[in-house]
Amino acid sequence: MPKKKEVHPERTRIGDRIARWTIPREDILDLLIRTQQHLTAKEIYAALNPLNPDMGLTTIYRTLELLDTSGLIRKIYTGDGQARFEYKRADHADHHHHLICSVCGKILNYRDFEKEELDLVRKTEEILARKHGFLIRDHNIEFLGLCGDCRSGGKRSTIPGR
Amino acid sequence: MPKKKEVHPERTRIGDRIARWTIPREDILDLLIRTQQHLTAKEIYAALNPLNPDMGLTTIYRTLELLDTSGLIRKIYTGDGQARFEYKRADHADHHHHLICSVCGKILNYRDFEKEELDLVRKTEEILARKHGFLIRDHNIEFLGLCGDCRSGGKRSTIPGR
DNA sequence: CCTTGTAATGATATCCATTATCATTATAAA
DNA sequence: TTTATAATGATAATGGATATCATTACAAGG
Incomplete structure (x- = not known):
């Protein structure tokens, strides 16, 4: 059976910004939902290319911008010169922040102290x-x-600036 | 009287990473100490060029990396595609964080809730x-x-992705 | 003061992530 | 089906940052 997916429910969250829900959009969102990592455009390209060799890098960039602008995903700058992306759940269920190693660039998610943090954040806001x-x-x-x-x-790191 | 400055005391903070304290280094650090803004390499270049037209952009980038690696300044990524830099005081006297407008890119410093924030941060650490x-x-x-x-x-913003 | 090894500089070329362009394709509504 | 046009993808272009390398100038030892 060839690829035949249901449109992801999240698609409705960007309803007013978009006219057509396409395979690349579905695939990119799908990948970001499934992974725990923080992917770059090229990593996404590499991951999806075997499944869909026709998808170009340009489309990845464009789709990521669309999803970011729509609030479905988050764009992260870790300082290695390329933007990374993560899925942003609507229900805050995966609320977390990042722990970045300045030497090897590894990223960990951390989720502790959510309540206190949210209090602080709310107050600050x-x-x-x-x-x-x-x-x-x-x-x-x-x-x-x-x-x-x-x-x-x-x-010592080989990454410049670290 | 030609430019004749005392070496900034902070120079000692990078003593072991550096062999010579030069005019460009002094000027760049000096500028970052004086300004309240978050400057890009090019902005620094533009600001210093009238005073010292011989200073090249390459030196700015190199010096900023040196100062960042040494912990004297902080590199900030605000998402507009270029890194920005701010002076990092040793005594935490100016401890603050950023408020970034997603539309126009304006950056505000905020300094409230330092104590609670530091408690939270310390605990998290x-x-x-x-x-x-x-x-x-x-x-x-x-x-x-x-x-x-x-x-x-x-x-609407003209900045892509915003 | 000179000399000298070498750190630091700056012009230039290059790299690489991201965007712009534009002809082509494919979607969704009629 | 047909059709208007949204979306795509190949390609070129942009721009921030880095690498290269010949030149300059600092600082220590004579």
Whole structure:
């Protein structure tokens, strides 16, 4: 049976921004939903190419921008010169932040202290709105440091700027 | 009297990484100390060029990487495709985070809730160290949203992806 | 003061992620 | 089916950042 997928329910979340729900869009969103990693455009391309060799890199970039603008995915800058993407669940079920190793670039998700953090964030958002008229839509928290491997290894990074 | 500056005291903080403290290094660090903004390499180039037309862009990039690696300045990615830099005071006196407008790209510093935030961060760092063997060296917190102008204006951004 | 090894610089070329262009294809509604 | 046009993909172009390498200039030892 050839590829024959149901349209993902999330598709409705971008209904007003989009006219046609296509195979590339379905495949890219699908991949991001399934993976735990933070993928770059090229990684997505590499992952989907075997399944759909006709999909070009341009489409990946365009689709990622569409999904990001629509709030379905999040664009992350970890400082290695390329943007990464992760799926953003509507229900905050996977609310987490990042732990980035400055040496090897590894990214860990962390999920502890959600409640306290959310209290703090909410409070901050209130103040910011009052003080600067800023409407908060999202926040990022990231910790930079050395992962276990790089701490013990003590080796130098080959990544420039790290 | 020609330019004749005292070497900035911070110079000692990178003593072991550096052999010579030069005019470009002094000027770049000096500029970052004085400004409240978050400058790109090109903005720094533009600002210093009138004073020192011989300074090339390459030196700016190299010096910024040196200062960043040494922990004197912080590299920030706001998502507009170019890295920005800010001076990082040793005494945490200016501890702050960023408020980024997704439409116009404006960046505000915010400094409220430092104590609670630091408590939370410290606690988190402890857990992360225990759980993942991660040694935290820095953290970033940023809020993304719409600034007052862009809220009321309701105009669309020309910045791709925003 | 000179000399000298070499760190630092700057012009240039290059790299690489991302965007723009535009002809072609394929979707969804009539 | 037909059709208007949204979406795609090959290609070229853009632009921030880095590599290369000959040149300059700093700092230590004479």
